[in-house]
Amino acid sequence: MNSNPDLLTSLAGSIRSVLSPLIGNPDGVDMAMYGVGLLAVITLIFTNAVILVWGERKVAGFMQSRYGPNRLGPWGLFQSIADVLKLMSKEDYRPKLVDKWVWALAPIIMFAPAVAAYAVLPFGKDLVPVDLNIGIFYFIAVSSITTIPLLMAGWGSNNKYSLIGGMRAVAQMVSYEIPLVFSMLGAIMLVGSLKMSSIVEAQSHIWFVFLQPVAFLVYVIAATAETNRAPFDLVEGESEIVAGPLTEYSGMRWAMFFLGEYANLLAVSAIASAVFLGGWQPLPLPGALGDMMHAIPGWIWFALKTYIMIFVFMWFRWTFPRFRVDQLMGFGWKVLLPLSLANILVTGVGIFLYRVAIGG
Amino acid sequence: MNDMVFATAFYILAGITILSAVGVVFLKNIVHSAFLLALAFFGVAGIYVLLNAEFLAAVQLLVYGGAIAVLIAFGVMLIQRRDMSSSNPDAAWSPLGLGMAVMAMVVFIAAIVLTQFPVTNVAPEFSVEGLARLLLTDYVVAFEAAAVLLLAAMVGAIILAKGAKEA
Amino acid sequence: MQTQTYELNMGPQHPSTHGVLRIILELDGEVVVKATPVIGYLHRGIEKICEGKTYGQTIPFTDRMDYMHSMNNNLGLCQAVEKLMGLEVPERAEYIRVIMAELSRIASHMIYAGALVNDLGGVTGFVFLIRDRERILELFNKACGARMTFNYIRIGGVQQDVPEGWVEECRRFVDDFPEMMHTYNGLIMGNEIFQARMKDIAILPPDRAVAMAASGGVLRASGVNYDVRKDDPYGIYDRFDFDVPLGTKGDNWDRFIVRMQEMEQSIRIIDQALKQMPEGPVMAKVPKVIKPPVGEVYHHVENSKGDLGYYVVSDGGMKPYRWHARRPAMVNLQLLDELCRGYKIADVVAILGTLDPVLGEVDC
Numbered sequence: 001m002n003s004n005p006d007l008l009t010s011l012a013g014s015i016r017s018v019l020s021p022l023i024g025n026p027d028g029v030d031m032a033m034y035g036v037g038l039l040a041v042i043t044l045i046f047t048n049a050v051i052l053v054w055g056e057r058k059v060a061g062f063m064q065s066r067y068g069p070n071r072l073g074p075w076g077l078f079q080s081i082a083d084v085l086k087l088m089s090k091e092d093y094r095p096k097l098v099d100k101w102v103w104a105l106a107p108i109i110m111f112a113p114a115v116a117a118y119a120v121l122p123f124g125k126d127l128v129p130v131d132l133n134i135g136i137f138y139f140i141a142v143s144s145i146t147t148i149p150l151l152m153a154g155w156g157s158n159n160k161y162s163l164i165g166g167m168r169a170v171a172q173m174v175s176y177e178i179p180l181v182f183s184m185l186g187a188i189m190l191v192g193s194l195k196m197s198s199i200v201e202a203q204s205h206i207w208f209v210f211l212q213p214v215a216f217l218v219y220v221i222a223a224t225a226e227t228n229r230a231p232f233d234l235v236e237g238e239s240e241i242v243a244g245p246l247t248e249y250s251g252m253r254w255a256m257f258f259l260g261e262y263a264n265l266l267a268v269s270a271i272a273s274a275v276f277l278g279g280w281q282p283l284p285l286p287g288a289l290g291d292m293m294h295a296i297p298g299w300i301w302f303a304l305k306t307y308i309m310i311f312v313f314m315w316f317r318w319t320f321p322r323f324r325v326d327q328l329m330g331f332g333w334k335v336l337l338p339l340s341l342a343n344i345l346v347t348g349v350g351i352f353l354y355r356v357a358i359g360g
Numbered sequence: 361m362n363d364m365v366f367a368t369a370f371y372i373l374a375g376i377t378i379l380s381a382v383g384v385v386f387l388k389n390i391v392h393s394a395f396l397l398a399l400a401f402f403g404v405a406g407i408y409v410l411l412n413a414e415f416l417a418a419v420q421l422l423v424y425g426g427a428i429a430v431l432i433a434f435g436v437m438l439i440q441r442r443d444m445s446s447s448n449p450d451a452a453w454s455p456l457g458l459g460m461a462v463m464a465m466v467v468f469i470a471a472i473v474l475t476q477f478p479v480t481n482v483a484p485e486f487s488v489e490g491l492a493r494l495l496l497t498d499y500v501v502a503f504e505a506a507a508v509l510l511l512a513a514m515v516g517a518i519i520l521a522k523g524a525k526e527a
Numbered sequence: 528m529q530t531q532t533y534e535l536n537m538g539p540q541h542p543s544t545h546g547v548l549r550i551i552l553e554l555d556g557e558v559v560v561k562a563t564p565v566i567g568y569l570h571r572g573i574e575k576i577c578e579g580k581t582y583g584q585t586i587p588f589t590d591r592m593d594y595m596h597s598m599n600n601n602l603g604l605c606q607a608v609e610k611l612m613g614l615e616v617p618e619r620a621e622y623i624r625v626i627m628a629e630l631s632r633i634a635s636h637m638i639y640a641g642a643l644v645n646d647l648g649g650v651t652g653f654v655f656l657i658r659d660r661e662r663i664l665e666l667f668n669k670a671c672g673a674r675m676t677f678n679y680i681r682i683g684g685v686q687q688d689v690p691e692g693w694v695e696e697c698r699r700f701v702d703d704f705p706e707m708m709h710t711y712n713g714l715i716m717g718n719e720i721f722q723a724r725m726k727d728i729a730i731l732p733p734d735r736a737v738a739m740a741a742s743g744g745v746l747r748a749s750g751v752n753y754d755v756r757k758d759d760p761y762g763i764y765d766r767f768d769f770d771v772p773l774g775t776k777g778d779n780w781d782r783f784i785v786r787m788q789e790m791e792q793s794i795r796i797i798d799q800a801l802k803q804m805p806e807g808p809v810m811a812k813v814p815k816v817i818k819p820p821v822g823e824v825y826h827h828v829e830n831s832k833g834d835l836g837y838y839v840v841s842d843g844g845m846k847p848y849r850w851h852a853r854r855p856a857m858v859n860l861q862l863l864d865e866l867c868r869g870y871k872i873a874d875v876v877a878i879l880g881t882l883d884p885v886l887g888e889v890d891c
Contacts, residue, residue, distance in 0.1 A: 031365065064654035102395065134415050134488065141418035148398060151432055155391055160535050164557070164872070170430065194488055230648055231720055239543035239646040240873045319714075321721045322648025324873045325557055 012036075012127075037129045041118045049262040053080040056314055063318040090251035095158070098248060102156030107249065107256035110149035114263035116142045121270045122196040124280045124299035135196035136188065139271060140181050143226065146264065147173045150228075150235060153245035153257070165244020168325060169235040172225055175332040176232075180222035182340035186215040186347040187275050200279030207278040214343045216276045218336050220312070223268040225332070227261065229313055231320035234328060265310060273305035370410055377403030390435050398428040415488065532560050535872075539568050543646040543876040546886030550863070552875065559875060562867040564860055569890035577850035582608050582817045583682060585850060590676035593856060593888040595638050596831040598631035598667075601680035606761055607826035607837040608682050611819040616811055620684035621763045622804040626697065627670070627679065628828075629793040629800075634663040635831035636786045636793075643783060643880035644715050647724050652715040659707045662700050669693055683813035698801055704794045708787075716787065725780035729866040729878045732777060736862075743833025744786045745859045745882060749777035755829035766803070767796045779874075782881035786831075818845055832856040832883055856888040 012033070019032050054069065054077060061068025069076030094103070120135040122128045132138050147170055154166015188194060190211060191202040202208075209216045225232035236244045246257055273279060280298030284290065323331065380399040387393045401424040408417035495503050538549040547568035553561040573592065577585040589600035602624055609616060616624075641656035664674045670689045671679040679686050715721055731741070736749040746753055754771045756764045772788035774781025819841040827836035833855025840849035859882050866878045 060650075064651050065658060066654070099389075099391070102391065132414055134418055137418050137422075137488075138414065141421035144422050148395070148428065152395065155432070160533070164535075170432075174430065192489070233648065234873075237648065237873070239648060239876050242542060318651045319718075320649065321644060321652075321718060321724060322873070323720060324724055324871055326871065327720075327723055 034130075038115075041129060042115060045115060045118070045259065045263045045266070048266050049259050050080045050084065052262045052265065052310065053083060053258075055310075056317075059311065059314040060318050063315070084255070087251055087255040092252070093250050095248050097158045099156040099158060102152045103248070104156075104253075106149045106153035106156060106245075107253045107260075109152065110146065110260035111256050111263070113142045113145040114260045114267065117267045118263075120196050121267065122200050122274050122279050122302070123270075124297065124302055125197075127280075127299055128196055131195060131197050134194045136184060136199065136271070136275070137194050139267070140177070140184075143264065143267065144173070144177055146226075146260070149260075150245050153249070157245065157248040159247055161241040161243070162245050162247050164241050165235050165237070165247075168237075168241075169228070169245065171325070172228070172232065172234060172328060172332075175329060176222045176225035176336070179218050179332060179336035179340045180226055182337070182344060183212075183215040183218040183222060184271075184275055185340075186212045186343050189344070189347050189351060196274060200274055200281065203278040204281055205284065207276065207281070207284075209276040212276065212343070212347070214339060215347075216272075218340045218343070219272060219276065220309075222332075222336060223272065224313060224316055225328070227264045227268055227313070229261075229265065230317040231322050232328060233317075233322060234325055237322060239322075265313060266306065269306045269309035269313065270302070272309045273302060277305045277309070279305075366410065370407065373403050373406040373410065376400075377407070391432060394428060394432045394435055397431075398424065401428070415491070530555065537875070539565075543642075543879070545642065545879065545884055548860075548879075548884065548886055548889070550875065550879075552867075552872070554872065557871045557873075559867045559870055559872065562864045562875060564863050566857070566860070566886075566889050569886045571891070573891050574850055574852065578847055581845050582819070582847060585847065586681065587676065587678045589852070590678055591887055592852065592854065592891055593635075593830060593832060593835075593885045594675060595885050596631050596635040597675065597677050598627045598680060599828055599830050599835065601677065602628050602762070603826060603828040603830070603835050603837050604839075605680050605682050606828065607824050607839050608817070608819060610826050611822060611824040611839060611841055612682075612817070614683055614811055614813065616684055616762075617808045618805050619688070619807040620809040620811070622800050623670075623685050623689060623809060624680055624762060625764065625767075625800045626797050626804075627667070627677075627685075629796045630663050630666060630697070630700075632793050632831045633790050634660045636790050637663075639786055639831070639880075639883045640711070640715065640783065643877065644721070646876040646880045647721060649715065649718070649721065652711070655710055655714060666693065666697055666700065669696070681810070682817060684808070684810035688809045694801060694804070697797070701794055701798050701801065704791075708791065711787070716784070722780065724873075724877060725783055725881075726778060727776070728779040728874055729870060729881070730776055730778045731782075731862065731866060735865070736777065739862050739865070740858050741833070741862060742855050742858065743830065743883075744782055744789065745833065745862065747771065748774035748781035748785045748881075750774055753834075755827055755834055759827065761826070761828055764796075767799050769793075769795050779877055779881045786883075816845060818843060823849075827853070830855055832885065832888065833859055852891065854888045854891055856882075856884045857891070860884045860889055 015036055016029065016033060020029050057079070058068040058076070067076075069079035072078040072082055094100075117139050119130045120128065120132055120139050122131075122135075128135075150169035150173075151166045154162045154164075154169065157163075187199065187208045190208065191199050193199065193202075224230075228235045234240075234244075236246060241247075246254060249257065278284075278301075280302045282290075282293035282296060282298075282301050285293055377400050380396040380403065383396040384393045384400065387396065401420060405417040405420040405424075408414070408420060532553050532555045535552045535554055536549065537552055538544040539547040544550065549565040549568065551561075551563040551565060552559055553563075571591075573588045577588055580588075586601055586604060589604050590597040592600055608614075637656040637660040641653040641660075644652035644656070667677060667679075668674050670693060671677050671686055673679075731745070731749050733749040733751050736746050736751060741749075742753065750773055752771055752773055755761070756769075757771055769792045772785045772792065774785050819839075821841055821843040823838070823840040825836060825838045827834055829835070834853070835855055836853035838849070838851040838853070839847050842848040862882060863879065866882075867875050870878070
């Protein structure tokens with residue numbers, strides 16, 4: 001394993017060495033470093049949203065045999081910047097009969113759990129913003145809050161389409177959270193820890209996608225539903241309920257929802273790559289090829305895997321039609337839940353047999 | 361973490377919790393009350409974090425995040441009022457509510473006063489494994505009883521929902 | 528537990544009501560209790576306007592009825608007037624008419640399938656269908672200089688002969704078509720979710736379909752074998768060998784798949800027509816001022832939506848005394864309430880999609 005600190009860890013080190021003499025108090029330096037980390041995460045979210053908006057349109061274009069954005073900048077790269085400018089310059093319109101506070105707070109609250117979830121993402125070796133003991137459980141808990149802003153938007157908009165969307169959001173996210181958690185449970189049982197860094201470390205020899213293929217499938221499906229993306233985009237289901245909870249929002253308020261959605265997309269993809277695809281671990285290849293793989297910094301591996309997962313999610317979105325609400329619930333409760341439970345059982349029995357085999 | 365930061369964080373979280381709890385009681389709109397209830401729970405979760413009980417905090421978020429959503433859904437569906445702005449009437453039932461609150465308060469205070477807390481300056485080493493071991497050995501009966509209770513509640517809810525369709 | 532229904536106004540501004548249709552939905556949660564279509568937002572009074580126009584001038588109005596299948600609308604009216612006048616149309620014009628009408632049917636069905644897939648959330652299927660429809664529109668553009676409202680089929684023949692190289696290009700489209708169908712089969716029909724959304728939804732029994740005077744794909748999906756091209760052949764349709772695809776159940780899936788198979792049959796007709804097409808004039812000797820003899824005529828053709836009929840009454844003057852169109856989309860739309868009851872909101876858009884209303888024709 002490459003023990004040299006890579007670019008980002010040494011960058012953090014040098015920021016710390018600049019800050020230490022300025023602040024003096026070591027606790028203060030720690031606090032300041034958390035601030036730096038928060039800033040970095042928020043920058044990441046915004047940059048990523050800009051890239052993903054562009055990427056999604058490019059992927060859509062690719063899937064639909066057209067070009068996608070190609071006017072502004074090389075390969076249309078500046079298109080999403082133009083989009084952001086457009087959204088910011090739009091009139092901040094508030095319908096008269098909305099529930100003022102609930103309606104206005106929903107987009108902001110949508111964004112909060114998305115940022116909070118980034119605290120435990122293992123971006124690389126020694127690059128976990130806060131390596132909590134309960135890392136993955138914290139992620140699950142924080143991302144479960146996303147239901148509330150959608151319900152707030154659905155209720156506060158005083159619009160029947162919004163309300164239907166909000167109710168769908170509750171039903172969908174509460175149901176799919178269970179298979180999502182259970183699918184990760186298999187991997188957690190193999191590691192014996194909820195800590196993000198331990199989960200990734202445990203995959204240095206074999207990625208969990210090979211040990212937990214069923215769990216990986218369940219996770220990908222449930223994560224698509226959790227992020228409200230097609231084919232599970234019933235919450236926004238454009239052709240049925242216009243835009244669901246987002247119907248009455250425009251301009252930056254609407255953009256906040258979008259930002260939250262893309263932040264969530266990145267987060268679930270990052271978790272998928274950390275829990276199932278080995279996180280920052282390079283491709284486990286034998287011999288010289290493996291050494292070459294190790295020379296690439298971990299955070300590049302992590303980003304690569306995450307973006308591959310994002311591409312898969314986009315692929316789903318531009319290929320599948322939408323589920324109907326009863327099919328969605330039936331699929332979640334009658335297929336995914338038993339499947340993930342069976343996976344836990346098989347994993348448990350497997351671990352027991354393995355222990356018997358090696359322990360005698 | 362130094363004491364000042366700790367104290368500031370505690371007072372902010374406590375303030376959020378208490379203010380939103382007061383709001384839950386006094387706001388006229390039941391939906392607002394429910395959302396503030398969620399905020400109160402989040403404040404409590406924050407205090408758990410300050411007490412180094414991250415697991416409990418996460419459970420608090422996970423359980424109440426979903427629970428509040430369902431509570432609001434029920435609040436919306438079960439309350440038939442044209443104007444939601446006065447859907448949380450507090451006049452008629454307040455004496456009874458006050459009585460209940462006082463009784464609950466008495467029970468809690470008695471429980472707190474009568475219990476011997478082991479006092480230590482070192483936070484106990486927490487592990488999910490330890491918790492799991494406790495749940496599946498010492499407290500297995502309570503654990504299973506809760507599971508059966510939830511199952512019964514779920515079956516009841518399904519029967520209620522099915523019945524509504526037939527009627 | 529006591530529950531209440533509520534009312535939801537779907538449209539006239541809604542992403543999937545195919546134009547300006549308004550549906551008043553009475554809902555029990557997500558389940559439809561009653562669906563009332565409210566039509567007329569696009570009403571232009573075409574029938575009345577046409578009474579004030581000469582016979583030739585009414586043709587462009589038919590373009591604007593079912594604007595997805597304009598060629599056939601032209602054809603129906605022209606044949607009605609020709610029947611009234613007892614006019615013989617040159618052979619070549621007859622063949623061009625058939626080719627245009629069938630190409631137009633394919634284009635219309637592509638929009639139908641694309642819009643339906645789009646309403647179910649599969650945007651990519653829509654784009655692929657639109658891409659291939661573009662080739663048909665290019666063919667039309669080359670023949671008559673318009674991509675949508677053609678006014679190409681005239682009383683007595685067609686406006687002009689097809690340009691040089693057109694037949695070869697049309698032939699290439701016919702040859703490429705199986706590959707397009709293969710794409711749709713993989714992307715749309717082969718998709719599990721799409722099938723789950725369509726199968727066993729909104730079953731229309733054959734007796735109800737006949738009782739509600741449904742026609743076209745809606746009727747044939749219920750298993751009733753009725754196609755004007757076969758049962759009351761007009762033009763030269765009796766010369767071609769083609770099948771009428773029939774459904775077995777009358778559910779959404781049948782209503783979808785019948786139209787997809789119809790596209791293949793249309794390609795068969797075009798293939799035969801291209802092979803048989805003779806050289807010659809494309810316009811009969813028609814007087815400059817068309818004054819049909821006193822009398823009335825009813826002529827119907829198979830539109831992509833169903834049985835499109837024209838009723839024209841002449842008082843011997845330059846302008847029709849009465850001009851009426853039996854619009855299949857409007858008749859089929861009346862089934863909406865019956866089919867939607869008991870299904871979900873998401874099914875409403877699918878059912879509406881399979882009924883395939885074009886609001887220009889519904890409102891006329």
